[in-house]
Amino acid sequence: MRVFIVLGHRARLDPGFSLNDLPGSAGRIDVLCRCVNSAFCLSHDLRRDTELYLVLQDQVTLRFVGSRLRHLNPDERSTAALIQRALAAREQLAAEPALAAAGQGEVESTPGIYISHRGLREVLSEAQSRVEELILLHEAGLPLRQAELAADSGFVLSDHLEFLPGELELMVALPKLSLGPLSLHADHCIVIVHNELDLRFGSGACYNGRRWDM
């Protein structure tokens, strides 16, 4: 399984934003929508072996589970509407603690999208138990292509803002990798990581008899 964790530093925690102004009033939820697209969207298919955590303001976490996802389209607006539904479910979660207890702290707002009151520390701990290695994507890291990678890897990325000192402190033990000489958007980083893993662990996938194991 592949796991991505994206930190949304300014994303709204309530559903009261306009779908017509995702960069502004929604606190750059457009960035997070593009990360959802990169994590899951294939041409006429979804990546079922991937999970994505969006950690909003270190307080609320949306978990997207590829094997269960439905209703996901590639455009930003419809993804933002799914996030809005999840944030509405969070308000229900806050109002009815029994719901949280039943779902081990999470509720599923639409198929494959779960919301909980968790911050980065809890998410790192859960993700670490699900992959062989958790990696911090950081411009100061070693080149990804030269690194050994497990098929079951997790990657932590930041939105349009730098990691905060407190976040880096929580992740000080993680290996750091970078993708190239330029500073890239988080969603573009996810695309590049997927491609690297596809090429290394593509399960012998082939086109026209030409194997893609490189």
Added chain:
Amino acid sequence: MRVFIVLGHRARLDPGFSLNDLPGSAGRIDVLCRCVNSAFCLSHDLRRDTELYLVLQDQVTLRFVGSRLRHLNPDERSTAALIQRALAAREQLAAEPALAAAGQGEVESTPGIYISHRGLREVLSEAQSRVEELILLHEAGLPLRQAELAADSGFVLSDHLEFLPGELELMVALPKLSLGPLSLHADHCIVIVHNELDLRFGSGACYNGRRWDM
């Protein structure tokens, strides 16, 4: 210079679509907006050495010129608004042929975005004169990573639909390359190509003293 040519098979040719429904009424202009993002957006910067052609229904071409681009934000909606302005300028172009003559068939609708009445054949011919090699990105191609590439390369991609037989016929002489074992969205392909070229021709860019020439 890097050049990308994306074929938009169903995109509207007039500006009368709703920014609230880019996948539907606008004819999948959301796909093209994401290609604009991938072609130009860096973290807090734009790729100035890139040009992108969006060829709509083989009739109308939008040319985005990185060195002149302004007002480009990464979100789909604001990019769609720029495309809408270009399509409005096209109507002016059709009404006033003198404008087209003055601009050699193109008008600049906002800084760095030009619109013209050109189809794939004309665009291929112009692009071929500007790069060392034009390449067709196609699932049946050889692996990109194993191919020789020039720093000044151009790449032709299709939107969410397959290339049409007539399009493939025009490009029969182009080398074909592919990116991996899975069928990817056009905007994701652009991200991967940029990364490959960044790593090969990164102008000696380095982080923390570690050179990125690989």
